Amino acid sequence: MEKTDEAGKGTIVLATVRGDVHDIGKNLVDIILSNNGYNVVNLGIKQPVSAILEAADEHRADVIGMSGLLVKSTVIMKENLEELNARGLAATYPVILGGAALTRAYVEQDLHEIYQGEVRYARDAFEGLRLMDALIGVKRGVPGAKLPELRPRRVRAATVEIEDRPEEGHVRSDVATDNPIPAPPFWGTRVIKGIQLKEYASWLDEGALFKGQWGLKQARTGAGPTYEELVETEGRPRLRGLLDRLQTENLLEAAVVHGYFPCVSKDDDLIILDEQGNERTRFTFPRQRRGRRLCLADFFRPEESGETDVVGFQVVTVGSRIGEETARLFAADSYRDYLELHGLSVQLAEALAEYWHARVRAELGFAGEDPAGMEDMFALKYRGARFSLGYGACPDLEDRAKIAELLHPERIGVQLSEEFQLHPEQSTDAIVIHHPEAKYFNAR
Structure with missing residues (x-):
């Protein structure tokens, strides 16, 4: 267009x-x-x-x-x-x-x-x-021109709701506290640069790319090609062409900084420790007000147990060059190329994050519990979870400053803005939790 x-x-x-x-x-x-x-x-x-x-x-x-x-x-x-x-x-x-x-x-x-x-x-x-x-x-006074009517807020019929409130004092969920604690391969952080596309390309979620980013879908009338046919005739050929271009023009600079840190939990806090067992920093997470009353802190050993747990953190990026290229395409009015490359860059960053999370599971010794099929991987049927800042269980973007202090992601070219945004845009951060019960949930 x-x-x-x-x-x-x-x-x-x-x-x-x-x-x-x-x-x-x-x-x-x-x-x-x-x-x-x-x-x-x-x-x-x-x-x-x-x-x-x-x-x-x-x-x-x-x-x-x-x-x-x-x-x-x-x-x-x-x-x-x-x-x-x-x-x-x-x-x-x-x-x-x-x-x-x-x-x-x-x-x-x-x-x-x-x-x-x-x-x-x-x-x-x-x-x-x-x-x-x-x-x-x-x-301009065009005859018949008018603004659409404001839509009134939908007001539900009044109902009496009895809220399931926590009892007085601290309430911890029923998350198990006797799961084995894996031994990390090292303490502290490591930087990995020059990760090749072939290493993480298999983690690219085609469904998220084709449907969510590129908008491939069957016509509502049912006429024309099916979604599966569109994938074969349009989606995958365009994807292969773009991936070849990314490599030929050297537009990817995939890199990771990740690390393992000793930790304990106390109430709603995850406390990161130094090598001497002293507090280094802490994260305070929201707790569900009903149901299981989950909180991210519950997936780590409580301080009173006397045991020290381990938590992983990671920041990944596919670099700034791909963002510079999407900006150039937009400025040149190459809109289709812009939208396709931008969507692919976002999904490649996610693929790199998933690939590295799998690497973390291997380093912690339970990669053997991963499902065999990639569809099950995309459905998050592996052990543990990778929680990115800003989402339901850890919504406070300000906590990115604490991750940045621990990992120093500027070593891979990722900067944190005053508004706690990651630059380049095609970058993600995460708290990596090994607990078998750790799955995504909304705390608020």
Whole structure:
């Protein structure tokens, strides 16, 4: 898909808000709007409201679009709308908001109540296009043009809910505390660079790539090729071509820093120890308020047991070159190549993380418990679990600073931003837990 020659239907300033580095959704909006005749001023990531408003004034924008993936970004968007109010610009700039952490009710009810202009929620890039058409139509007095109605929040019928509250004092889950503690091959950290693609390519989850990243799917009408046929005729041939290109152009710089540390748990805390048994740092994790009342700390020996457990940490990256290449493709309007390569880069980082987690299980001596089939591997049917920061059991991104202090990932070119984001984007971090009962759960 290439940009049309038509321009001038209207101008929108797009930005990922301050503190957020995620731009794939925003860039999709850019692609769709640009190819439908709109002028798009794409400011990029981590944009303060002052920069957004300066660009809107300079380019005489009709609309402002703000995007973000993090929960924190929803708060920044609210602050930005309040700033537009304070500057008397709400009537000048209608706003479209989008991002994974947003909900329609939050935007079209809560934020609409505080914003003195028009604000709407775009679930995806195509809804963003429909909203842009409506906003420009209303502004220019196009007959019949109108904004979609605000959708009221769905209010459930009142019910009496009895919450299962923890009793007074600390409550520990029923996770076993007598599982064998494996001996790590070393204490401290190690850096591994120059990992070849062939070593982790088999861990690439094709389903996540083809469906989630590339959007391969059968037509709703049932006509045309099936998903399986699309995989064989489009998915895998394109994948093979891209993998060959990555190697030929040397766009991958796969590297890992990982380590093993002695530890104990106390209540909801995981305490990392030094070689003398003194506290080095600690992580405090949330605990479920009902059910098993799980907490990540429960998967490690309690301090009062007198035993010392072991925890693994890892940071992996496929390097910065692939991100630089996706940025070049986007700037060159090579949209299909951009979307495919970006999606592949994200999944390759995940494949490298899974590959290294398997290496950790081997080093700890229980790789023999791994399932035989790769589908079962992708279904996480192996022993233990790899918990990445920001998800349900360990939602606090600030804990990344503690992992960075332990592993020093700058040795493999990974930096931690002030907003606790990993750079390059195609990088992941994780707490690696050996306990047989450790599986993913939401603590809140």
